[in-house]
Amino acid sequence: MKRIVPLWITAIVGLVLIVSNFLPGTRSWGEEATTWFGIIAAVAFVLGGGSLLKVHLKKISDRNTGWGYSMIVLGTFTATLAVGLFKIGVSPNPSFPDVPWSGDVQGQGTPFWWVYEYVFKPLTATMFAMLAFYIASAAFRAFRAKNFEAMLLLGTAFIILLGRTFAGYFMTSWIPIDGPFSGLRLEELSVYIMQVFNTAGNRAIIIGIALGIAGTSLKILMGLDRSYLGGGD
Amino acid sequence: MNLIDRMANLDRRWIFLMMGLAVGIPIIVIGITGKTLPEEPTPLAQAAFDVLDDLDPGSRILMAWDFDPASEGELGPMATSFIRQCAQKGHRMYFIALWPVGAQMIRSSTSRVIGGYYPDLVYGKDWVDLGFKAGNEAVIKTIVTDFDQYFPTDARGTSVDAIPMMEGISSLADFDALVNASAGYPGSKEWVLYAATPLKKPLVIGCTGVQAPQMYPYVPNQVQGLLGAIKGAAEYESIVNKWVRSEQLLDALESGGITEPASSELAARFAANPTEASTWTTEAAAAAMSPEAKTKLIEIASAPIPGIFLEAQRRMGPQLVAHLLMIGLIIAGNIVFFATRRRGGSQ
Numbered sequence: 001m002k003r004i005v006p007l008w009i010t011a012i013v014g015l016v017l018i019v020s021n022f023l024p025g026t027r028s029w030g031e032e033a034t035t036w037f038g039i040i041a042a043v044a045f046v047l048g049g050g051s052l053l054k055v056h057l058k059k060i061s062d063r064n065t066g067w068g069y070s071m072i073v074l075g076t077f078t079a080t081l082a083v084g085l086f087k088i089g090v091s092p093n094p095s096f097p098d099v100p101w102s103g104d105v106q107g108q109g110t111p112f113w114w115v116y117e118y119v120f121k122p123l124t125a126t127m128f129a130m131l132a133f134y135i136a137s138a139a140f141r142a143f144r145a146k147n148f149e150a151m152l153l154l155g156t157a158f159i160i161l162l163g164r165t166f167a168g169y170f171m172t173s174w175i176p177i178d179g180p181f182s183g184l185r186l187e188e189l190s191v192y193i194m195q196v197f198n199t200a201g202n203r204a205i206i207i208g209i210a211l212g213i214a215g216t217s218l219k220i221l222m223g224l225d226r227s228y229l230g231g232g233d
Numbered sequence: 234m235n236l237i238d239r240m241a242n243l244d245r246r247w248i249f250l251m252m253g254l255a256v257g258i259p260i261i262v263i264g265i266t267g268k269t270l271p272e273e274p275t276p277l278a279q280a281a282f283d284v285l286d287d288l289d290p291g292s293r294i295l296m297a298w299d300f301d302p303a304s305e306g307e308l309g310p311m312a313t314s315f316i317r318q319c320a321q322k323g324h325r326m327y328f329i330a331l332w333p334v335g336a337q338m339i340r341s342s343t344s345r346v347i348g349g350y351y352p353d354l355v356y357g358k359d360w361v362d363l364g365f366k367a368g369n370e371a372v373i374k375t376i377v378t379d380f381d382q383y384f385p386t387d388a389r390g391t392s393v394d395a396i397p398m399m400e401g402i403s404s405l406a407d408f409d410a411l412v413n414a415s416a417g418y419p420g421s422k423e424w425v426l427y428a429a430t431p432l433k434k435p436l437v438i439g440c441t442g443v444q445a446p447q448m449y450p451y452v453p454n455q456v457q458g459l460l461g462a463i464k465g466a467a468e469y470e471s472i473v474n475k476w477v478r479s480e481q482l483l484d485a486l487e488s489g490g491i492t493e494p495a496s497s498e499l500a501a502r503f504a505a506n507p508t509e510a511s512t513w514t515t516e517a518a519a520a521a522m523s524p525e526a527k528t529k530l531i532e533i534a535s536a537p538i539p540g541i542f543l544e545a546q547r548r549m550g551p552q553l554v555a556h557l558l559m560i561g562l563i564i565a566g567n568i569v570f571f572a573t574r575r576r577g578g579s580q
Contacts, residue, residue, distance in 0.1 A: 027378065034375045035382060038368035045367060104389060106336065108344075116337055121302040128303035132555060136252040137245045140562040144570050154563065161560055164464045165553040166270040191275055194449055194461075203450040 007223050014221040052077060076119075083111045156193060163190025237572045240565060248562065255558040259550035267537075269546040270553065278468035281437045281458025282318065282476070284410060290323030292409035293402070297424060298342070301334045304416035304441050310466040310545035311439035312338065312414045314473045316346040317542060319412075321477050325398050326360040327408070329384070331372055331419045336365040336388060338414075345541055357387075357396045364388030369419040373427040377405045410435040417441070421448055425455050439466065463552055466545035474538050479504035481533045489526030491519075503534045510534035 013033050020030025056070035064070075082088065089111040090103035105112050145151045162168040168186030175185050182188060219225035263269065274282075285294070296315065300308045319326050328339040339362050347354050354360055363384045366372045375382050380402055386392050393399040401407060411434055415421040421438045425448075429436035437458035440448055445461030452459050460469050482500040491499065495518075503510040511534070513519055514527040522530070540547075 031375060031378055031382075034368075034371045037371040038366075038375065038383065041368040041371065106340065106388075116334070120334070121305075121337075124301060124303040125305065128306070132256065133249045133252050136555075136559060136562060137248045139559045140243070140245075140248055140566040143563045143566065145567050154567075157563075158560055161556040164462070165549065165556050167553055167557060169271075169273060187273065187275070191277075194446065195452070198446045199449045199452075202447060206450060 003226070003229055006229055007226070010228075011221050011223065014217065049077075049081070080112075080115055083115060087112075156197075159186060159193060160190050163187045237569055237576075240569045241573055251558055251562075252555065255554040256551040259554050263547050263550045269543055270549050272467050272471040272546060272549070274468040274472050275465075277452065277459045277461075278465055278472060280453070281439075281460055281465075281469055282472045284435045284437050284457045285315075285318050285322065285324065285412070286476070288322075288324065288409050292324045293398075293407065294319055294324045294326055295405065295408045295411045296326050296328045296339075297331065297411065297413045297415075298328060298335045298338045299331045299420040300338055300414055300416035300441075301332055302338075305338065306548065307441050307463050307466065308414045308416060308439060309338075309342065310463070310470055310548070311460050312342040313346055313541060313544065314466070314470045315412050315414070315437075315439065316342055317350070317477065318473045320347060320351040320354060320359075321473075321480060325358075327363060327398075327402075328361065329363045330365040331369060331423075332416075333365055333367075336362075339364070339388070349541065350539070357391075358398055361396055361398055362388040370423040370427050373405075373419075373423055377428055377432065380404050380407075405434070406432055408434065410437065412437045412439075414439045415441075415444065417444065420444070421456075425451050430455050439469075463545055463548050467549045470542065470545040474542055475504050477542075478507075478533070478538075482510070482530065485526065485530045485533050486522075489522035489530065491522065503530075507534040 013036075016026075016029045016033050020026045020028075020033075053074070056074050059070040060067045060074070084105055087101050087103060087105050087110075090101075090105050090107070092098070092100055093102035093104065096102040104110070106116075107113060143150075143154060143157075145154050159168075162171065163186040168190065172185040172187075175181050177185070183192060216225060220228065288294075296319075298312060316326065328343065330336050330339055332338075343360065343362065347360060356362075364387065366383045368375075368383070372383050376384070381393060384393060387396060393402075405411075405428055411424060411429055413421050413424045413436065415424075415438065421440050421444060424436060424438070428434065435457050436455065437460075438448055438456050439460040440462075442462030442464075445459070445465070448456060448459055448461075460466055479500045482503050483496055486496040486499055487493075499513065503513070511531045514522070514531060519527060
């Protein structure tokens with residue numbers, strides 16, 4: 001039963017979505033199914049929170065390596081959740097001064113806004129910014145012109161890296177912009193690579209992926225692929 | 234130990250330091266001098282501008298902010314310029330987000346641009362914040378036919394029935410154009426597949442550098458304007474800045490008695506070269522203008538552009554030095570590699 005019901009739900013909803021896409025009279029069926037998806041997606045946030053609690057509580061109780069970090073995760077998670085859910089420190093909406101929870105939880109100056117502005121935002125921005133340092137290290141140690149393909153890749157990378165900055169313009173600005181060789185200006189060359197070579201390669205990949213998705217979807221709808229149910233079946 | 238050996242064993246902390254300096258020094262220099270590198274807009278950035286410029290004032294623009302603070306460095310300046318162009322043009326802006334923190338991105342960009350530079354715009358009449366909705370592409374698929382299903386209220390909890398600019402909006406088909414700032418999934422690709430393509434609506438995308446190559450295949454039929462990474466943002470920002478200045482100059486010239494087509498031509502000239510305005514006011518052609526109008530014209534032409542509208546162009550400085558460092562490191566790494574390999578072979 002645990003496997004049959006999800007299989008039928010998947011098959012029916014999948015068929016409804018396919019049919020509604022081709023038959024205008026059944027469009028409302030598809031809309032209904034996507035509304036259910038929206039509800040499930042919202043509930044998934046709660047499930048995600050539950051899963052996070054479960055994983056980290058287990059790690060703490062087992063005293064696994066790094067359990068201290070799990071303590072921090074759980075502490076910050078529950079604190080942020082409490083601040084947002086209970087609207088801690090939020091003044092009531094001026095239109096409804098007698099309703100204590102009527103205020104805007106994300107409004108400027110609220111504790112929730114403070115957590116976002118001074119904790120979440122700098123932390124995520126820092127994580128992303130650190131990529132630059134690791135890419136620089138990788139550039140020195142990993143990008144090797146070992147063979148013809150690697151040389152092509154490096155050559156293209158140089159053109160794009162230079163063409164996407166003022167250096168590209170500076171180095172090739174002596175080539176007349178309206179002359180027959182204007183396409184050799186680095187900024188033009190980088191656009192050409194992106195629009196022609198990249199587009200051709202990416203279109204082929206996109207078409208391949210689309211065909212793969214169609215094939216996999218059919219297998220899932222017919223119950224031939226059950227890997228999404230878990231359990232190694 | 235010779236130089237090659239030293240480089241082969243180079244502690245990566247030296248590379249981190251070099252990258253830190255490559256980014257940090259230009260930031261400081263640009264911060265002190267206020268100077269930015271010149272930008273030559275590419276056709277894609279110009280197309281992004283033209284899509285919004287060709288629409289009549291009052292057009293309905295859906296602005297989907299699908300990014301987070303991690304990518305705000307690239308997408309924040311794009312969002313700022315999109316809002317500035319729409320606000321200056323008089324379009325009605327409808328903000329939504331498919332990313333949970335996209336709601337904060339909307340608040341941040343609207344408060345900075347609309348709150349700071351277009352305070353006359355009225356919430357609910359000229360712009361509305363509809364906030365975040367969970368469901369990824371399912372949200373797009375649903376609002377293609379039924380907008381109220383996902384957005385019965387705005388982000389402040391006000392019913393859409395009580396918001397004047399929501400009148401007549403029943404689906405995505407009621408919008409004149411879609412603008413998306415995207416850092417991944419759900420984002421640009423989903424807007425192309427589920428909204429712009431079936432509805433045949435103009436779509437302008439601003440995305441991260443990583444995403445841009447995946448979006449090029451949709452240009453120009455499904456995506457009309459594409460801004461890739463900070464370079465695209467800088468190009469678009471320079472176009473919008475020049476256009477806004479030109480619009481302000483045109484107003485000043487026309488209120489001073491200079492009529493079309495001379496006013497348009499002069500406004501474009503002064504926007505490109507602000508110092509020309511003060512010279513022109515001494516010429517006979519400007520005799521019709523009052524001294525006050527001339528002063529106002531010179532003030533507008535020479536007024537510095539607020540820093541918020543130069544963010545992308547300022548970030549091109551650090552990007553330039555960081556890219557040059559990367560090229561230098563790749564070349565140095567290959568010299569070390571081949572020198573070590575040759576030595577190994579000869580031994």
